[in-house]
Amino acid sequence: MTETKKTPLLDELExxxxxxxxxxxxxxxxHNISSQDLLGQLELSYEDKxxxxxxxxxxxxxxxxxxxxxxxxxxxxxxxxxxxFHTIRLNQPSGxxxxxxxxxxxxxxWEKYGSGLTNLHxxxxxxxxxxxxxxxxxxxxxxxxxxxxxxxxxxxSGSNLRTPSCCAGPARCEFAMIDTLDLCHDLTNxxxxxxxxxxxxxxxxxxxxxxxxxxxxxxARSDISIQGTWRDDIKINQEAVRExxxxxxxxxxxxxxxxxxxxxxWDGNELTIDNANCTRCMHCINKMTKALRPGDDRGATILIGxxxxxxxxxxxxxxxxxxxxxxxxxxxxxxxxxxxKVWEWWxxxxxxxxxxxxxxxxxxxxxxxxxxxxxxxxxxxxAPRANPFFxxxxxxxxxx
Amino acid sequence: xxxARTDIGxxxxxxxxxxxxxxxxxKWQYHEIVKPGVLVHVSETGAKLYxxxxxxxRLISIYFIREICDLADKYCDGYLRFTSRHNVEFxxxxxxxxxxxxxxxxxxxxxxxxxxxxxxxxxxxxxxxxCHTPATDASGIxxxxxxxxxxxxxxxxxxxxxxxxxxCCLNMCGAVHCSDIAILGIHRTVPKIDHDTLxxxxxxxxxxxxxxxxxxxxxxxxxxxxxxxxxxxxxGNCYTMCPSVHIxxxxxxxxxxxxxxKISNSRIGPRFSRLAIPFLPNNPPRWPEVVNxxxxxxxxxxxxxxxxERMAEWxxxxxxxKFFEVTGLQFTDKHIxxxxxxxxxxxxxxxxxx
Ligand code: HEM
Ligand code: HEM
Ligand code: SF4
Ligand code: SF4
Ligand code: SF4
Ligand code: SF4
Numbered sequence: 001m002t003e004t005k006k007t008p009l010l011d012e013l014e015x016x017x018x019x020x021x022x023x024x025x026x027x028x029x030x031h032n033i034s035s036q037d038l039l040g041q042l043e044l045s046y047e048d049k050x051x052x053x054x055x056x057x058x059x060x061x062x063x064x065x066x067x068x069x070x071x072x073x074x075x076x077x078x079x080x081x082x083x084x085f086h087t088i089r090l091n092q093p094s095g096x097x098x099x100x101x102x103x104x105x106x107x108x109x110w111e112k113y114g115s116g117l118t119n120l121h122x123x124x125x126x127x128x129x130x131x132x133x134x135x136x137x138x139x140x141x142x143x144x145x146x147x148x149x150x151x152x153x154x155x156x157s158g159s160n161l162r163t164p165s166c167c168a169g170p171a172r173c174e175f176a177m178i179d180t181l182d183l184c185h186d187l188t189n190x191x192x193x194x195x196x197x198x199x200x201x202x203x204x205x206x207x208x209x210x211x212x213x214x215x216x217x218x219x220a221r222s223d224i225s226i227q228g229t230w231r232d233d234i235k236i237n238q239e240a241v242r243e244x245x246x247x248x249x250x251x252x253x254x255x256x257x258x259x260x261x262x263x264x265x266w267d268g269n270e271l272t273i274d275n276a277n278c279t280r281c282m283h284c285i286n287k288m289t290k291a292l293r294p295g296d297d298r299g300a301t302i303l304i305g306x307x308x309x310x311x312x313x314x315x316x317x318x319x320x321x322x323x324x325x326x327x328x329x330x331x332x333x334x335x336x337x338x339x340x341k342v343w344e345w346w347x348x349x350x351x352x353x354x355x356x357x358x359x360x361x362x363x364x365x366x367x368x369x370x371x372x373x374x375x376x377x378x379x380x381x382x383a384p385r386a387n388p389f390f391x392x393x394x395x396x397x398x399x400x
Numbered sequence: 401x402x403x404a405r406t407d408i409g410x411x412x413x414x415x416x417x418x419x420x421x422x423x424x425x426x427k428w429q430y431h432e433i434v435k436p437g438v439l440v441h442v443s444e445t446g447a448k449l450y451x452x453x454x455x456x457x458r459l460i461s462i463y464f465i466r467e468i469c470d471l472a473d474k475y476c477d478g479y480l481r482f483t484s485r486h487n488v489e490f491x492x493x494x495x496x497x498x499x500x501x502x503x504x505x506x507x508x509x510x511x512x513x514x515x516x517x518x519x520x521x522x523x524x525x526x527x528x529x530x531c532h533t534p535a536t537d538a539s540g541i542x543x544x545x546x547x548x549x550x551x552x553x554x555x556x557x558x559x560x561x562x563x564x565x566x567x568c569c570l571n572m573c574g575a576v577h578c579s580d581i582a583i584l585g586i587h588r589t590v591p592k593i594d595h596d597t598l599x600x601x602x603x604x605x606x607x608x609x610x611x612x613x614x615x616x617x618x619x620x621x622x623x624x625x626x627x628x629x630x631x632x633x634x635x636g637n638c639y640t641m642c643p644s645v646h647i648x649x650x651x652x653x654x655x656x657x658x659x660x661x662k663i664s665n666s667r668i669g670p671r672f673s674r675l676a677i678p679f680l681p682n683n684p685p686r687w688p689e690v691v692n693x694x695x696x697x698x699x700x701x702x703x704x705x706x707x708x709e710r711m712a713e714w715x716x717x718x719x720x721x722k723f724f725e726v727t728g729l730q731f732t733d734k735h736i737x738x739x740x741x742x743x744x745x746x747x748x749x750x751x752x753x754x
Contacts, residue, residue: 012685013540016547019510021457021529021539028461035461038529045528045537046684049650053532055643063406071530087530094413096482097421100469102411107462116462120482123525123573130459130530142405150411163410168481171413171421172441172449172491174428181413189409196407212665216484219670220578220663254708260667283666289430308572310637311612313740316578316670352606 009046028116037079067154089126089155094181125165126155158198166208176210177228179328201350232295240291305357418479437512458486513554534568535585535653559705578661580711602642678734
């Protein structure tokens with residue numbers, strides 16, 4: 001057993017009202033020597049102002065190419081119990097809903113073979129189990145995948161589909177215009193092979209929000225962002241609007257003046273919306289949940305290209321399909337065919353570590369649209385181009 | 401030993417939903433915030449689902465998980481969920497149990513809040529705890545900032561929602577670039593190369609191709625590479641590709657602050673956060689400079705924004721030049737973009753403010 005080291009710097013982070021991660025590491029360390037060493041190494045990082053993890057290291061389970069991230073200490077002589085401290089990603093249930101049995105059985109496995117420390121959840125969505133040795137990885141996977149109830153599978157890592165994730169959805173949100181939970185579950189199962197066996201130029205992420213509030217930030221952190229929306233008129237309950245006003249709600253200040261397209265009006269008795277000019281920003285619906293509801297012709301907008309700064313700078317998704325019907329139980333065939341076309345083009349044309357959005361910029365949106373057989377429409381741009389350097393297809397000019 | 405099974409897929413979410421949700425799935429009509437941290441969703445059927453939202457440090461032990469499971473068993477028939485911002489949500493079908501649950505959570509030091517016009521939990525990454533590329537820690541800064549801004553988690557007194565996020569390097573796992581306030585670890589020096597090991601552990605063409613500014617070129621004499629210092633903007637991507645390139649530099653690695661981003665389409669659409677403070681020192685264990693800077697920006701915003709205005713809307717209304725004036729933050733050459741598409745951020749109008 002490693003001697004328990006003093007951690008004066010980390011101890012400072014046990015103070016204060018917000019829950020302390022140092023207390024969590026200490027709770028785990030009371031039962032587990034690798035967590036003790038983690039605490040020691042982290043204290044050293046606080047002294048040295050740098051991480052003490054080595055670069056990379058490949059580990060995995062049989063039949064899978066991803067789901068485990070290798071991690072080795074660069075000071076193993078001081079902290080032998082975290083010489084190896086690998087991460088296991090487990091695919092979370094849609095929307096991060098759990099019953100306690102499902103969580104407890106993961107805890108039990110992690111108590112036996114891991115550090116006892118987790119992230120609920122990693123930013124991609126997975127349950128992240130932090131810190132185990134190479135020799136336990138297969139055993140952990142065999143045990144979680146054989147739970148009698150709620151068996152668990154690995155999440156994604158490496159150059160593959162990353163674990164799709166979604167918002168709270170129709171289970172707990174009145175705004176959900178698509179069944180985000182069903183869609184997320186269905187797509188994860190459909191594309192398991194892409195998730196588990198890295199085969200692409202780089203990572204590809206899908207995130208699904210039930211409405212344009214985008215609670216899972218799909219536009220900023222996924223290559224493929226799916227956001228529920230509607231096409232017909234906002235439903236107004238005039239009686240409920242009048243109740244809001246009668247109750248002292250500042251309808252002019254909080255709603256009418258804040259509508260970005262100025263398409264909503266209140267005459268003191270009736271609320272009217274010029275729906276043809278509404279951009280479905282959700283603001284009025286968010287503010288008057290009892291009085292306003294999205295229309296009935298529901299589906300999703302699909303945006304493509306979102307990613308973090310490495311390499312070509314941060315990007316947010318671009319509208320590619322302004323509206324697609326996505327009814328639960330439909331099999332989502334149109335969406336799946338669309339995704340296959342998109343990935344095929346990227347896989348064929350992308351360079352190593354080139355994200356979808358970067359490839360679209362390198363080869364041009366027109367080439368991408370042609371490859372996936374979509375017509376250009378004004379909804380795809382904020383404004384048409386301003387520069388005169390543009391390409392023609394050979395068939396558009398007279399060839400000699 | 402158990403037989404390996406593969407490709408079984410994620411656990412079925414339907415098995416994780418309490419009966420009240422199964423019965424009212426897709427039928428929710430509206431919701432209200434009962435008080436900070438407590439939501440009630442009301443169904444077309446009249447059923448009411450209460451949610452109690454609590455903060456977590458994200459890095460949690462199985463002992464914490466078992467404790468919240470005990471509470472979920474006691475108050476919620478064994479059901480709970482997590483949010484994309486690392487909060488825990490207890491799902492109650494019996495509203496009369498809400499206060500007792502809150503009392504137990506409070507007693508355990510687990511704060512309830514994060515709804516409506518509040519600062520909810522800080523989305524963050526791994527930092528020194530578990531990653532090999534960080535310029536700073538994640539959990540320690542988050543803890544220090546949340547301790548200081550605690551009252552904004554447990555109350556809803558801000559003009560609008562305020563989302564803070566942290567990434568410990570430019571990889572931005574968790575993509576923090578569209579937040580009201582983003583805390584981002586940065587490197588500030590050119591990576592050092594270990595010429596002796598490089599050719600053994602790295603592929604030189606892949607390495608040269610990895611650089612977004614084409615700063616790396618082969619050095620055939622040394623069977624290695626060299627970096628043109630004046631082109632490097634310290635992104636660390638080369639280090640990701642090759643362990644013989646060292647980007648971590650404890651003397652110079654630092655923290656930057658970004659403001660005015662958002663994700664939702666509500667009113668003004670999604671937008672990136674913009675640089676507010678290019679450099680704050682890495683000062684563990686409590687990063688006082690970072691904590692003070694974030695607190696200062698929150699307080700100036702809270703005092704000046706109109707009701708309902710997110711950080712981005714407030715800044716758009718008053719202008720960036722006024723933002724720097726009212727916050728007293730220094731505007732430097734670092735605030736003027738010099739990467740791809742920099743020109744789209746330069747001003748091409750005579751309309752500006754003094
Ligand atoms: C050069 C590029 C990148 C490298 C080498 C890289 C590497 C890593 C590593 C090693 C981890 C695991 C950290 C740990 O658990 O110890 C990680 C996690 C993650 N990465 Fe990346 N990453 C890269 C780019 C990105 C980008 C561009 C995004 C997002 C758009 C991203 C999103 C994530 C997310 C969400 C996680 C999970 C973080 C968490 O658990 O909170 N990564 N990445
Ligand atoms: C300068 C660059 C960036 C800064 C300062 C920044 C900052 C932030 C902030 C503050 C948030 C919290 C947003 C909110 O909840 O309202 C956030 C969220 C997010 N960002 Fe960024 N970000 C940057 C770049 C990126 C990039 C390039 C990506 C990805 C591809 C990205 C992906 C995300 C994601 C996925 C979230 C949602 C996190 C969640 O709520 O679960 N960010 N970012
Ligand atoms: S994205 Fe929309 S539907 Fe989903 S939880 Fe958020 S508000 Fe509800
Ligand atoms: S959804 Fe937005 S754009 Fe449409 S009426 Fe409401 S506030 Fe105006
Ligand atoms: S943001 Fe950078 S340092 Fe932080 S966990 Fe991700 S890759 Fe590691
Ligand atoms: S740190 Fe980034 S910019 Fe600098 S050499 Fe490496 S890859 Fe190029």
